[in-house]
Amino acid sequence: MAYQPKSYRKFLAGTVSAAVVASAIAPVASAASFTDVAGSVHADDIATLVAKGYIKGYADGTFKPNKPLTRGEAAIIFSRILKDAGVKAPEQGAGFPDVPASKAELAEAVAIVKAAGVMGGDEKGNFNPNANITREQMAKVVVEAFKLTKPANHTTKITDLDKAGSWAREYIQTLEANGVTKNTEFAPKQNVTRGQFASFVVRAMAVKGEVTPAVEKVEVLSKTKLVVTFNTAVDAVKAENFAIEGATVVSATLSADKKQATLEVSNLEYGKDYTVVVKDVLVNGKTVGFGTKSFKTPAISELWGVRVTTKDASLVANGADNTVVTFELVSKGTNEVDAKADNIVLDLNITYGTLSQKRVTIQNGKATVILTSEFSAKEVIAKIDAQIIEASGDYKDLIGKVSGSGVIAFKPAASGVVETITLVGGESNQADRVTLFFDKTPTEQQLKESQFVVKQGSKEVIPLGFKLVKDNPKAVELILKRGEYLTDNKEVTVIANVPNAIGKPSTSSTTFVLTDARPAEVTSVQVEGLNTIKVVFSEAVDSAHFVIDGRFVEGKGFKVNYGDFDPITRKDERHIVTIELDDNFKENDKAKVGYFTPGQHSLQVSSVKDFAALTDPKNIGTTQNLTFNVIEDTTKPTAEVKVESPEQFRITFDKVLKEEDLLNKFQLEFYNEDTKKYEKVTSTVKNGRFAGWSDDPSDVSSVLSVKRDSNKPSSYVVELKKDWTEIYDTANTKLNYYNDKFRIVIAEGAVTNKANGEKNAEIVLDLNYAGSPLNQPDTESPKILDIIQSETNKTTFTVKMSEPVKLVGKNGVVLDDSDTIAQGQGALPKTLVDFIGKDEKGKLVTISGEVVNYADSSDMSFNVNASLQDLVNKGYDENWTVVVKSISDDVGNTASSLTKEFKVPRTSVSQVFKVKEVKGDLADSSKDVVKITFTSGVQYRGGVYDATNPAQYALNGKNLPVGTKIEVQDIDNNVENGYEMVVITLPDSTLLEKSNTITVNRNLQSAQGSVLQGGYEFVFSVVNATLESAKATYKDGSQLGTVEAQIKDGKEVSVDVSSLADSVSFTGVEIKAKDATKLAFSIPGVQGTKEVNFTDGVAVISPSLIGASGGDVALETLRGLGDSIKLDGTLYDKAGNTTAVTITIKLK
Known part of the structure; x- marks a missing residue:
């Protein structure tokens, strides 16, 4: 055997982690590259090996997962794995006459696996690279390659071991002992397929050796939160398993992979050494100790920080562009915002530009201010610093020690920081779509927020959606609804409203003729x-x-x-x-x-x-x-099983079946310890073991239900219709499901491969595989894993649970008739769902949700309806907590109350939110007023975009002065659609008489969440009209005369004609005013308002306007109206600003 480096076995034991990571990143991409892998039970394992480069497909884009694997292919795959582990090819060749050196890759591969002792030749000295490799041969190869071993006390459950060669039986049992093969029927003489081989290899890579329980590390996330990482998975943890001298462990929460425990701890101090003792932790049903681990709490500045972020990466350096700056108190360990942090004061400084506040208070972990740029002819980088200067309670230690900073660029206007996106053309040669061309590349987000209208004659349609055009980033294709197609050979106009990088929309259009000259083929x-x-x-x-x-x-x-x-x-x-x-x-x-x-x-x-x-x-x-x-296809369907809970099993076939209903297509069998055989479960089994089961083993409809998964058509969910406690009569027999072992048997010919009509061979599925929930009692209540808002229906939220649950919804209706009741449990409790959040005033509110239905066939998620989106859009906080009360799992474990925090992002509505006009008014000697009218209602009840916050505005380049008061007004007599006017009252002499500039936060949002569009910097003048002089005119015979009036504060006119004779004819009051356009007035007690216009600064109030008939009128007649006549008037200037005036004519 060739020398194998130490890294070899270590590599094989550890490769799975890297491979699984690779498959988590790449399986979709890898699987998608093959046209015949989707839907295969081996798809993920194939993707894992492809991602590692160990296995490849064919030139035609297929993988052929059902094709038998040859010995040559197996050699090549294992040679890649061995080379990755550091094994080198021997200098001598393969040494087999049927492996020619001309086939370089094969020859090298065979040489490597031969030298490694993984594969060899036959008795004739041939390697037989083109021969198919059988499943028993594969067992030997996998065991030898991965150095797998079998426990001495292992008892096999494989039913056809006797069909294997005597030399192969030990190898097959070794695979079984290590979980590499899961079915009780091994079929040793059958050829192994490429897909099966991928799964065998990935499972073998996952085998780990025995480890001594130990704590790998302790991570300090905050003064009250630690994460303890184990070197092996554990069953459960609780606070009592952990001890820290000088501190108290309040609670312990186990992670999803069961290798980390998050501890809530009290009484820890900053910058101090500690030791955690971990004992009596349950691992594989046994309590073990994990020893001790020392750790040190970091200094306070290492644990906490102030995160400073700007909504925009840059601003135009024009002294008007602005953005929102957010300050957040974050834990450096988790990078999460401390939502409990309140009343923490920050001192703010900036190198360039102006912040709307020098000090700001953190509430719920966050604070915001408005940053306005300053003018610069070149790009500058502004640095924003924040330091905690005031705090109380648990946060007092942070004063002077915790800070943060951020930067933002100010770019000259000429640098084109913000550009509009404009249509430059369009075309179409298909009547269900149009292609648009822009002058710049739009982002997908910009296109999502855009509005498009397609017009043809009198017809206007809104597109169904859009898609990007390959190889042309500046083009986009709009797809119309099927029934809203266009007319061929006719002019089409498309109007596009596309926001730029800061959300300001730009409208453009293009017109072209639709011409489709080519029929489809x-x-x-x-x-x-x-x-x-x-x-x-x-x-x-x-x-x-x-x-x-x-x-x-x-x-x-x-x-x-x-x-x-x-x-x-x-x-x-x-x-x-x-x-x-x-x-x-x-x-x-x-x-x-x-x-x-x-x-x-x-x-x-x-x-x-x-x-x-x-x-x-x-x-x-x-x-x-x-x-x-x-092409002929004789593939028979096979299956695997996953036990999702003790009362729910998922059978997944490698092919989509023709059968919709799997009920009565299989048998549930249990292992009889007396006969040492699997037998059918019936109520007639001795000892009354399954008293609640059906008498007829061929009819399980009264005990089981089977549903096809609508999202995974190759999967079927099997649920018990009776609780195990009813089936076992646990109250009397004291037995339950964990006292037996079960399997599902699908008889030969019971199911059909939908793609080719082929029937299955017998399929045996072990329900008590390693890690199956059927192996031990279920004592844990369900937990909330996540809550997700529906993309299509914003009132629906899907709550995802850790295991299948039982639900009672509205009016006490059980949502799944397969839901069972444990013996002695009584009725299922009604599940209640509430949502806790804050209204626009920051007050806590509770919104009741309606449990609607299950969201999937596995009963592991359910839908709840609640109108949270409307509330958030009206100003409620985006952060919510869902509270689920009284929810049971399949075996009756009931959680009294579960919570999960989540966020409902505010959505923009189809509403144009702009500044309509700005007016300035010197008002009176004690105040100045600026009135800003918006096209829709503003926010005014707190929050980042509260329009009554002075931080939203800058006046003449400076923050609003001390003493500023801001109110909102309704100008359309409809408070239901909001308050459209913001009235800013300033100290006297704040406004300049000739010209003023007010800047509005360009990220300001309306009450409905629409972002401000159009301009945000407005120049306005304050020209308030003032009275300069006034006089009464009269006629005495042929002589004309005047009586000068007295003017007070430019607003009060008093003229006395009481000394004139009754016979004198009164001809009117002549008024001179500066910058006036008209005077509107009314007479107390007399209905109606009358107006006179100013010409060259002069306006005349004639006798007829004050109640006298005809033209000139004798004073005697006017004196019949009273001692004096008083007019309440409004003087208008050129900008539309108003000044209240009074005119009094003393008659006698």
Whole structure:
């Protein structure tokens, strides 16, 4: 045997971890590269070996998982593994006459495996590289290659061991003992397939030796949280298993892989040495000690930090561009935000630009301020520093010791920091889609947030979705709904509203003529199994007529399915038509019903209509006759089993079966210790062991239910309809499922491979394999693994559990009639789901959810409805906690209350949120006012985007002054759609009379979550009109006269005409005002408002406007109205600002 380096066995024992990681990253890509692997039970294992470079496919893109493996192929695969472990090829060749040196790769491979003692020749001295390798030969090769051993006390469960050669039996049992083979029927003389071989190798790589329990490391995440990593998986942990002198372990939580325990600890101190003692931990059902491990708590600055992030990576260096800066208190160990952190004050500093606040307070772990850039002719980097200066309670130690910083670039406007994306053209030669061309490359996120409208004549349609164009990043294809196709040879206009990098939309359009001059035609016919063909066309098709072998047509031999476009995955299959044979297809008396016979067949395709043909008959395709070959396939279905809970098993076949229902297609057998044989489970077994089972072993419908997995059609979920305690009558027999061993037997010919009609050989599935939940009592309650919001229905949330559960939903209805009740358990408890979050004021709220249904066939996840998205969009917090109460697993373990934190991101709605206008008003001598009107309601109840927060604005390049007050107003008399106006009241003399600039946070969001669009920097002038002079005019006979008025504060006019005679004719009041456009006024007690306009700064209030009829009127007549006339007026300036004025005319 050739020398094997020490790394060899170590490599084989450790390779699986790397291989599994590789398969976790690459299996989809690897499997996708083969056209015949999808759906195979060996797909993941094939992907693992492909990712490692140990096994390859064929030039035609297939892997052929069901093809027998040859000895030469096995040698090449193992030589790659051995070379990876450091084994080198011997200098002498293979030494076999049937392995010529001209076949270099094979010759080297055979030499390596021979020298390593993995494979050898026959008694005649030949290697036989082209001969198939049998399963018993494979057993020897795998055992020798991986140096596997078998425990001396191992008892085999393999039922056909006697059929193996005597030399092979020990090897087969060694595979069994190490979990490399799982079925009780080994079939030693059968050839091993390429797919089976991949699984055997991956399982062998996973075999690990015995390890002494020990703690590998202790990681300190915070002052109250540690992670203890074991060198082997454990069954369970609890706080009592851990002891730390000087501290208290409050709780212990085991990770999903059962190799880490997260400890909640109290009384730890920063920067101190500790030792954790780990004892009495349950491993494989036995309590063992893991010894001790020393660790040191880091200094406080090593555990905590302030994370400083900016919403944008850069700003325009114009003194107006702005962004949101977020400060978060984070644990450096977990990089998670401490959501419990409150009332922690940060001192802020920045090298360039302006922060809206010098000090900011962290609430719920976060704080935000607005950063406004400053002008610069060149790019500069602004550094933002934050340090904790005030805190209390557990956070007091952080003062002066915990800080953080961040940077952001200010780039000159000429550098083009933010660019719009504009349509530069469009075209289409298919009536169900258009192709657009942009001047720049849009991101997928920008396209998702874009709005497109396709117009043709009076018709307007919104596309179903989009897909990217290969090899042209500036092009995108819009796909229309099937029924909303365009008219051929007619002009089309597309309007695109695409946001730029900072979310500001830019509208552009393009117009072109749709011209589809080429009819669709068939480009290939692909055969799938013996009953399905896929017809691929040159473009998307609406319909066609098909004839197979000149005899069979749609509905009388096969059914036709037209592909479509999926807007979520963007998979486009409108050019593919799938034809599946039905029970009317039978070629001759000897042929299988619904299947092709192997050999050549014909397909005639006629009347092909693409979508343009629906409006243009010239686009109907001509008749095509095509041939295709069906290759013989005699593969029989095989299966594997996974026990998902003691009362639920999943049977997965390597092929999709024709049978929808698997019930009564199998038998459940138990191992009889007396007879040493497996026997059928019936209620007549002695000792009343299965008193609750069916009397008839051929009819298990009263005890078992079987459901096909709609998402995995090759899988079937088997559930007990009676609890094991009922079946065993545990209350009286004191027995339960863990007292016996079980297997499922699927008789020969019971099931059919849907692809070829072949029946199965007998399949035996061991339910008590290593690690099966049936091997020991289930004493753990279910846990929440995750909660996910539906992409298509935002009110639905899927709660994923650690194991199958039983649910009672609305009105006490059991959601699955297969759910069982444990003996003595009584009725299933009703599962309640609540959601806890914070409203727009930060007040805790509880929202009740409605349990709707199971989300999958395994009963390991369920759907809950709750209108959280609407609440979040209205201003509620995005962070929530789901609380699930009273939920049971299959054997009756009930969790009283489970929680899981999750997030509901705020979504943008189709709403334009812009600044409509800005007005300034000097108001009075005590204040100035700025009024900002938005196109929709603003947020005003706290949070990052609260429009009443002064930090959202900068005035004339500076933060708003001390004493600023901000309110919101409703301007459309509809508070349901929000408050659209923000009124900023400033100290007097804040505004400049001629021109002012106000900058709004460009990331500001409306009450509905829409981001501010359009401009964010606005120049406005304050020109408030003021009264300069006023006088009353009169006529005494032919003489004209005036009486000057008194002006107070430019707002109060008083004119006294009481000294004039009654006979004098009053002609009006003449008013001069600066920058005035009109005066609107009313008379107290008199309905209506009247207006006069200013011409060259002068306006006249005539007698008729104050209640007198006709033109000039005698004072005697006016005095009949009272001692004086008072007018309440509003003076308007050129900018629309207003000034309240009063005009009093004293008559007597």
